[in-house]
Amino acid sequence: MIAVRVVNGNPRAHQRGPGACDAFLPLLLHGHEALQHAATFINVASFAMNNPVQADRILRLRSVLDRTGLTRSTLYRKIAEGSFPRQVAISRRCVDWRASDLDAWLRNPMFFHVDDR
Numbered sequence: 001m002i003a004v005r006v007v008n009g010n011p012r013a014h015q016r017g018p019g020a021c022d023a024f025l026p027l028l029l030h031g032h033e034a035l036q037h038a039a040t041f042i043n044v045a046s047f048a049m050n051n052p053v054q055a056d057r058i059l060r061l062r063s064v065l066d067r068t069g070l071t072r073s074t075l076y077r078k079i080a081e082g083s084f085p086r087q088v089a090i091s092r093r094c095v096d097w098r099a100s101d102l103d104a105w106l107r108n109p110m111f112f113h114v115d116d117r
Helices: 031-050 059-066 074-083 101-108
Strands: 002-007 008-013 025-027 087-093 094-098
Touching: 008 101, 025 059, 059 074
Parallel strands: none
Antiparallel strands: 002 008, 002 025, 087 094
C-alpha cells in the first residue's frame, strides 16, 4: 500500500507497512495505479500549499473614507454614478465594502467603472 505524508511542508510517498505512523494518508490501491494516484495526490497537496486562498477583507464605512479621502456624500454619489464599487450586504441593516474592490478603485480612480469589473 502507498501512503502520502507531509514532511516539512513537502508531500512524500512511502510504502506503508506494520508500525507505520498513523499520520500517513493511505491510498488503498495496488501497483502502478497506486503510484499514479500517489503522484496526483502529491501534486494536489503541493498546489494547495503553494497557493493558499486569500480571504477578502471587509471594510466599514469609516475605513473606506479614510483610505480614499472621500467625503460620505461624494462616496455615495460615486456609487450611484457607478464610478465606485458597490457595497456588500453583511446583514439586513449592515453594508460594507470588499478590500479587493476598493484596491481596484485605488489603482485607477479616474477611469474605474463598476460595469468594467
